Amino acid sequence: MGKEKVAIIGSGNWGSAIAKLAGNNVKKHNDVFDDSKVPIWVFEEEYEGRKLTEIINTDHENKKYLPDVKLPENVVAIPDLLETVKDATALVFVMPHQFLGKCLDQLEGKVNKDAKAITLIKGVGVDGADIHVFADVIQDRLGVSCSALSGANIANEVATDRFSETTIGYRTEEEGKMWQKLFQTANFKVQLIDDVAGVSLCGALKNIVAVAAGFIDGLEYGNNSKAAIMRIGLLEMKHFCQEFFKDVKEESFLQESAGVADVITSCLGGRNTRVAKAFVTGNKSFDELEKEMLNGQKLQGIHTAKDVHVFLKARDRLGAYPLFDKVYHISWEGLPVAKLTEGL
Numbered sequence: 607m608g609k610e611k612v613a614i615i616g617s618g619n620w621g622s623a624i625a626k627l628a629g630n631n632v633k634k635h636n637d638v639f640d641d642s643k644v645p646i647w648v649f650e651e652e653y654e655g656r657k658l659t660e661i662i663n664t665d666h667e668n669k670k671y672l673p674d675v676k677l678p679e680n681v682v683a684i685p686d687l688l689e690t691v692k693d694a695t696a697l698v699f700v701m702p703h704q705f706l707g708k709c710l711d712q713l714e715g716k717v718n719k720d721a722k723a724i725t726l727i728k729g730v731g732v733d734g735a736d737i738h739v740f741a742d743v744i745q746d747r748l749g750v751s752c753s754a755l756s757g758a759n760i761a762n763e764v765a766t767d768r769f770s771e772t773t774i775g776y777r778t779e780e781e782g783k784m785w786q787k788l789f790q791t792a793n794f795k796v797q798l799i800d801d802v803a804g805v806s807l808c809g810a811l812k813n814i815v816a817v818a819a820g821f822i823d824g825l826e827y828g829n830n831s832k833a834a835i836m837r838i839g840l841l842e843m844k845h846f847c848q849e850f851f852k853d854v855k856e857e858s859f860l861q862e863s864a865g866v867a868d869v870i871t872s873c874l875g876g877r878n879t880r881v882a883k884a885f886v887t888g889n890k891s892f893d894e895l896e897k898e899m900l901n902g903q904k905l906q907g908i909h910t911a912k913d914v915h916v917f918l919k920a921r922d923r924l925g926a927y928p929l930f931d932k933v934y935h936i937s938w939e940g941l942p943v944a945k946l947t948e949g950l
């Protein structure tokens with residue numbers, strides 16, 4: 607069997623951080639991976655008067671989305687999606703979930719049939735009473751086996767080599783080990799578990815909890831309240847998974863980075879929490895705050911709250927998830943934020 611050719615699809619804050627790890631690891635494991643080039647798809651835009659692809663390929667830094675972090679020189683930015691995945695056998699999906707659908711429209715029927723994929727995207731696909739994790743969506747649309755990676759992973763901390771852990775929910779153990787080689791470093795520990803759905807759902811649902819934690823910060827309710835929100839949020843996450851995805855493993859919530867640890871890190875310092883706090887204190891819409899505070903990076907939590915609301919409403923189960931429901935109503939329907947804890 608030939609060496610795996612990696613392609614990274616997405617080049618935001620997390621996409622760029624993961625490109626750094628992958629670019630270095632293909633050299634370290636060049637018995638497994640082709641180390642000559644790691645193509646990364648860049649949604650082309652101008653930044654400080656230059657094309658972002660040109661900046662990345664010349665300065666070896668994504669100055670817009672991950673400034674001050676050098677990328678290995680084998681990470682090559684490409685503006686054309688199909689050119690990025692040409693010949694690739696190991697596809698890494700890492701873009702804000704809002705853009706996955708359009709990307710799959712372009713890729714359908716165009717990727718190597720022997721390829722494997724992994725998604726690092728945090729979100730869920732909802733269509734009325736149907737819900738799907740993105741690993742299944744990618745697998746079904748592209749006809750390739752797709753695993754999922756998620757964990758307590760603030761991108762800037764991982765990119766600057768501060769000790770972190772993550773979880774891969776694998777499709778097959780062999781694939782899990784291959785992905786582990788691509789991402790693990792001395793300071794980025796990758797655990798493996800046979801639970802694609804559990805890992806994916808933890809990553810998606812914790813973003814709703816992180817928005818609630820930001821509301822608590824904005825209200826200045828203090829640490830007891832925030833801890834309570836994390837606890838209630840984790841229980842709603844677990845309850846949701848066990849109600850709608852029968853095979854998820856309890857370890858994914860309680861023992862893996864993807865579960866409890868990601869709830870903690872996101873609620874302490876993630877973008878969703880920071881922007882939700884500003885929503886309470888700043889009297890501005892989430893759209894305005896995203897633009898002002900995140901320099902092109904994208905919020906996921908309020909959109910996942912809406913997706914989950916649509917799904918739970920269609921299933922007539924809103925009452926069983928009061929925290930998720932409150933986050934939706936505060937974010938999208940003008941419910942006063944002080945109502946967050948009422949009835950929890």
Ligand SMILES: NC(=O)c1ccc[n+]([C@@H]2O[C@H](COP(=O)([O-])OP(=O)(O)OC[C@H]3O[C@@H](n4cnc5c(N)ncnc54)[C@H](O)[C@@H]3O)[C@@H](O)[C@H]2O)c1
Pocket residue numbers: 616617618619620621622648649650671700701702703705726727728729759760761762902903904905906
């Ligand atoms: N940033 C983190 O700390 C972090 C950590 C773990 C997981 N994640 C997850 O990884 C995923 C990707 O997050 P990120 O931080 O890399 O992205 P990001 O929030 O930095 O988003 C910006 C990216 O979106 C792209 N983009 C903007 N408009 C677009 C369009 N119309 N079509 C396609 N792409 C467009 C930009 O080019 C840029 O690459 C998300 O699901 C996120 O929840 C993020």
Ligand SMILES: O=P(O)(O)OC[C@H](O)CO
Pocket residue numbers: 728757758759760761816868871872875876877878879906
């Ligand atoms: O900054 P957030 O809120 O998008 O969270 C980032 C990561 O998902 C934390 O693990």
